[in-house]
Amino acid sequence: MSNPFTYLTEADWAALRAHSREIQFVRDAVIVREASESPGVMVIRKGSARVEQRRDTVTMTLAHMGEGEVFGEMSLLEDTVASATVIAHEDTSVELFERGQIEALLQSDPGFSARFHRSLAVHLSKRMRDRNRNFAPVQARTEAPASRAPSTRLGQVTERQIPPALRAGLEAFKAEMNAVEARPGTDAERRIADACDRLMALMVKSTAPDALFEAGFADLGSFRDPATLASGIGAYVFRQTFSWFMSAATIARVHVKPRGLSEDHETIAMMVADDPEGDGVTGPLLDRWFLQRPVCRFRRESRKKAVALLQRVAVMPGDRVSVAILGSGTATEAIERLADPQMSKVVLTCIDLDQEALARGAKVAADLDVGSRVSSVHANAVPTGDSSSAVSFGRHEAIYALGLLEYLSDRECVRLLDWAHGALIPGGTFAFATLAADNPDRPFMEHILEWNVSHRSSQELEKLFARSRFGASPSIEASAARAGIWGEAVRPR
Incomplete structure (x- = not known):
């Protein structure tokens, strides 16, 4: 999210601030609740907040907002209740511009009204473009095979x-x-x-x-x-x-x-x-x-590696340790460990385009009474070329992706690595599991299962990291099953 009021002048902001007030929220406090009347337009002055929305039986995290970002403008424009819940991600200070004050300015100052509505029109147009750009490429890859008849594979050999x-x-x-x-x-x-x-x-x-x-x-x-x-x-x-x-x-x-x-x-x-x-x-x-x-052994082994990563970050300093999972699926390998006493500080952000998988993971979390520590994000974590299309959900001590790189081109992998680098705290770890170029099951996967993904060698992975913001090569470990590679890269402190 970004400031939607790009056309407001300093004088406009001064008029708004003449009657604004600052409100403090402790971590995890609800700032605005979905379906409630929004008090007005709010600007985050210090801290951060997450935006959540109820979809069927699961709560989805839609975005993460930082200092200077604005929310509540759509409720004001449409004169409706809040469409999502905003929760303080940490101790947060919010400046509130009350609805009545803004409506008075809109009625009394035609210039302010024109700049206000023009700003919102541009903001909404940009939001729609970003959404289409962010979802369409991966949806085309993941949804098209289901609606396309398999290749006949005839006439290739006599x-x-x-x-x-x-x-x-x-x-x-x-x-x-x-x-x-x-x-x-x-x-x-x-x-x-x-x-x-x-x-x-x-x-x-x-x-x-x-x-x-x-x-x-x-x-x-x-x-x-x-x-x-x-x-x-x-x-x-x-x-x-x-x-x-x-x-x-x-x-x-x-x-x-x-x-x-x-x-x-x-x-x-x-x-x-x-x-x-x-x-x-x-x-x-x-x-x-x-x-x-x-x-198959590599897939099981990778999940054990992910749990070991969680156990390592769980003992890091502080009262909360954040881990993001890209292409998370249900993320049950992580969610099922949250009930362990040694994992009490760990919170998860699960990012996937499969809403059904996220819902299943959220149900597992609710059944284990750890739902408050799991954020389900229905989004594509892979930026599509411009930095504004990348999702932003705060900083994390660790990020991992199991198998996701196999479904991405080299260019998309570099974009993902750049995103992960920016989303990690200094000293944070990005870990990944991906199929190796010499995977012994590759012929069976490609010819019998028609399971076509990108297999990469250690050298190819090192080149991708060298092109990314990580710069240095990751530590790489061949799996015991010989089918894949587990790798880790640390953002320098």
């Missing part, structure tokens, strides 16, 4: 370009699936896992550069570039194995993307729960195999 070893391996895979389905036996889990591992090894081998070069020359009349051949070979494996893998609950949900993304909050919950489900005999066994793959 029969002669399918490696014979892969063709034989696929027949062996299907035969083993049929055998286990008919007669499971006590070693069914091992047999399923071995069959899947052999198939994955064949996929990796068949899409390696040398194999693609051979495939290209196996049918010179239908020569294709390596990328198209790799996609075609992957599509062939997908079609041959589809009915089997789609009998596994987690695998099927990742592929179907019911809410537009391979990883929505429900899919992540399934990965974290590590409780295999599926149809028939083979379905649960295939699901168990997938849930033990490096990518």
Whole structure:
């Protein structure tokens, strides 16, 4: 938020201040309550405040305001009750310009009235542009897949370009699936896992550069570039194995993307729960195999790393420690820890475009009686190119993002890092988990699950941080599961 009264003159402000008064609010005190009559226009003179609004069953944090920012102007303009609640984020001093005083000036001074209304018109126009710019890019990425039919993935490879070893391996895979389905036996889990591992090894081998070069020359009349051949070979494996893998609950949900993304909050919950489900005999066994793959283990490992970060910042000095979670989903890995005595100082700001996920997280917080320490922010934390489009929700001792960087371009990553740098206190930590370039599950993700995200190497991540305000490289740790990277960067004191 910013001062909406850009066209008011010093004389206008002097006339307003002739009858204004300053009011003090302690931290967490309500300054204005949603649906109540607003007393007038208010300016924050010292401290900060957060703006909250009730949406269905959850309270969303809409914005954070600092010194010099103004609120209450819309209630005055529309002659309505307050549309949101404003709460002191810390001990805060507010200057109040009462409604009656402003209305008297509007009626008695045409010049003041013109400047006042022009200021509001420009302010509202800018607010609408910022909102459209801030939400549209990410919504286009996250919502379009749900409404767009999957690619047919046909015509990318000919029969002669399918490696014979892969063709034989696929027949062996299907035969083993049929055998286990008919007669499971006590070693069914091992047999399923071995069959899947052999198939994955064949996929990796068949899409390696040398194999693609051979495939290209196996049918010179239908020569294709390596990328198209790799996609075609992957599509062939997908079609041959589809009915089997789609009998596994987690695998099927990742592929179907019911809410537009391979990883929505429900899919992540399934990965974290590590409780295999599926149809028939083979379905649960295939699901168990997938849930033990490096990518799923990395997702679980990342949440443990996030909890360890919370435990570190919880012992920092002061009576409140603030942690922001970007692309938070339900944020249950953090919310469920708030009830622990050692976490009593920690407050969370959960930022996500998925309002349903935020609502679920808020319910968990309410059930644990820690709802007052969780702010749910329905917003896109990634600035879209101009600094005014970035959300602002105060300063934090730590910020973390689990998997978010995978869905961002390099340019968007740098913008996010710049935002995080500015939102951290000096000495604060930005932590992230992201899939590694050498993730062993990448072929399965791309060709079978159609789960396409950005994989980055340590060197690529270091370059992104070098381009950002952090400047220095983050500390980087490869995951035990080998699928991803956990990194941390500290804003210098």
